[in-house]
Amino acid sequence: MNRFLLLLAGAILTFTSCKKADYQKVTHDPELYRTTVKKLNDIVLENNFPPVIGSRNYVYANIAAYQVIAAGDSTHFRSLSGQIKHLPATPAPPKDKVIDFQFASLLSFCFVGNAVTFPEGSMSTYVDELKQKAKDAGMPSDVFENTVAYSDTVAKYIMNWSKTDHYAQTRSASKYTVTRKDGRWIPTPPMYAQALEPHWGEIRPMVLDSASQIAAPEPPPYNMTDKNSVFYKSVIEVKTLVDSLTAEQKHMADFWDDNAFKLTVVGHAMFGTKKFSPGGHWMNIAGYGSSIKKADFGTTVAAYAETSIALFDAFINCWYVKYKANSVRPETVITKLLNPDWKTYIQTPPFPEYISGHAVISAAAAEVLTHDFGDNIAYTDSSESEFGIAPRKFTSFRAAAMEAAMSRVYGGIHYKIACDVGNQQGRKIGELVNKKLQLKIK
Template identity: 85%
Template sequence: MNRFLFLLAGALFVFASCKKADYQKVTHNPELYRVTVKKLNDIVLENNFPPVIASRNYVYANIAAYEVIAAGDPKHYRSLAGQIKHLPKAPQPDKGKEIDFQFASLLAFCYVGNAVTFPEGSMSIYVDELKQKAKDAGMPSDVFDNSVAYSDSVAKYILNWSKKDNYAQTRSASKYTVNRKDGRWIPTPPMYAQALEPHWGEIRPMVLDSASQIPAPEPPPYNMTDKNSVFYKSLMEVKKLGDSLTADQKNMADFWDDNAFKLNVIGHASFATKKFGPAGHWMNIAGIGSQLTKADFGTTVAAYTQASIALFDAFINCWYVKYKSNSVRPETVITKLIDPEWRPRIQTPPFPEYISGHAVISAAAAEVLTHAFGDNRAYTDSSESEFGIPARTFPSFRAAAQEAGLSRVYGGIHYKNACVAGNMSGRRIGDLVNEKLKLKIK
């Protein structure tokens, strides 16, 4: 009888272990995190979040997920508390309760994602699916409840912290005043939209001490009277390229367009088309890097988080420079002084030209992803395929960032010097993020 009870206990232990392994195979799969980030990306796209605000959506959701992972595995991951100097210490898990930290990190990501996007509850159905997936995989009820409770506590702490970043205050800040002096930015067709987020440089950064910490060189002064001036030559370069684009240059411009809201005007009719913004595009690339290197769950969350921090700070720095320079877009000058019928390959966005946002944020993200996944990591980016744009292959993340900047010249919306300067600023921001933040413990 004692032997029978011993065998029965052993069998039950094996069965319980198998059940535990079964649910962990589901909840610890890094693909589930990649899918979850993509879910938020889709919501950001569908609800037309401008690129700078989208970066805010991603960064707080990813940090919430990462803080859960760091709390669950302190031997391998450092909390960002203190590394981001204004981030307080996260709530710690109760040592007496079993928690599935990977599952909790997914829920924390969604909780914050729900709160920083609209309409409210956009991720609720997906959260229900995640919870059902865990239950169907055999997660014990106590582990499930403990994980949900801990994810909620971390998410609430991140949301409370996020409310101090000056975002709410900028919602009621003064609007941009258009100055029609030559060389200054003015709204462009077809939307003639008001300047986008002129106060974004006032948002609290994560790693930068201030928006102005990484200075950019002054742009070439506006000069259309001297054909040998840097400005005149730069402008004519944009026009000449735009008039004779190769098929590959057109594809490059379209691939990196990342216009979250393009207004199409045909006769008297108009309609909008949407795509991922630049931050969303680089979130997709972070996922490609994770998949390509077969990164585990924690490494995947850490890479997304560090990339989102670099993107967030890069946008703050870039927007500070943009509204400090208030530089005119090529389209404005070309149509006024050279060819009134000229149009850029892609739609000119509603904010000043210098420096190139794509160049800054792409270079910053590329430095972080290179740090996370390795240099010269060749990859194919098919994330634009859902918009009918062919995939492109790159020898490295840095090469992709260089192309992203150059694409804006082919697109007709930037002068080359804005892209070169932007890439330099972005690399410095990415380097600073890598230097200041040590997420993984080697």
């Protein structure tokens, strides 16, 4: 009889262990985190959020997810509390309860990503699907309840912290005043939209001490009377390139366009089209790096968190420089002085030219991803396939960032110097993020 009871207990233990392993195979799969980030990316696109605001959603959501991972595995991951000097200590998980920290990180990501800017409920259906997935995989009810409770605790703590970053104050800040002076930015066709987020440089950064910590050189002075001036040559360079674009150059411009909302005007008809923002594009690229390197769940979350921090700070720094310089776009100069019928290849976005946002944020993200996954990581980027744009192959993250910068010149919306300086600026920001943050414990 005793032997029978032992065999029965062993069978029950084996069954329980298998069920545990079954649900962890689902909830600990890094592909599930990559899918969840993509879900937020889709919602950012659907809600037509500008790139700077999108970066705020990504950064708080990924930090929430990462803080859960660090709380559950302090042997391998270091909390961002203290590394980001204004981030309070994360609420500790209860010691007497079993928590699936990977699943909790997914739920925290969704909670914060849904609530930072969006109307509540944007990710509710997806969260319900995640919860059902965990239950179907055999997660015990007590573990499920403990996990949901802890994820909510961390998410609320991150949400409270996010409310102190000066975002709310910028919603009611003064609008940009257009000055029709040579060399100054003015709205461009076809939208003639007002300046986008002129106070974004006032948002609290994560790693930078301030928006102005990494200074950019002044742009070349406006000068269209001296054909030997840097500015005049820069204008002519853009015009010449756009007037003779190759198929490859057009593909680059289209691939990195990442216009959150493009207005197309045909006669009296107008319609808008949407794509991922530049930050959303680099979230996808972070996913490629994680997949190629076969990173585990925690390492994947750490890479997304660090990349989103670099993107967030890069946008803040870039927007500070943009509205300090207030430089005129090529389209404005060329149509006024050289050819009134001239058209850019891609649509000019509604904010000052110098420096290139794509160049800054791409270089910052590339530095972090190179630090996390290594240099010369070749990959194929199919992010734009859903918009009918063919994939592109890259030999490294840095090579992709360089192409992203140059694509803006081919698009006709930036001078090359703004892209070169932007790339240098972004690289410095990425290097600073790598230096100040140590997420993985070696």
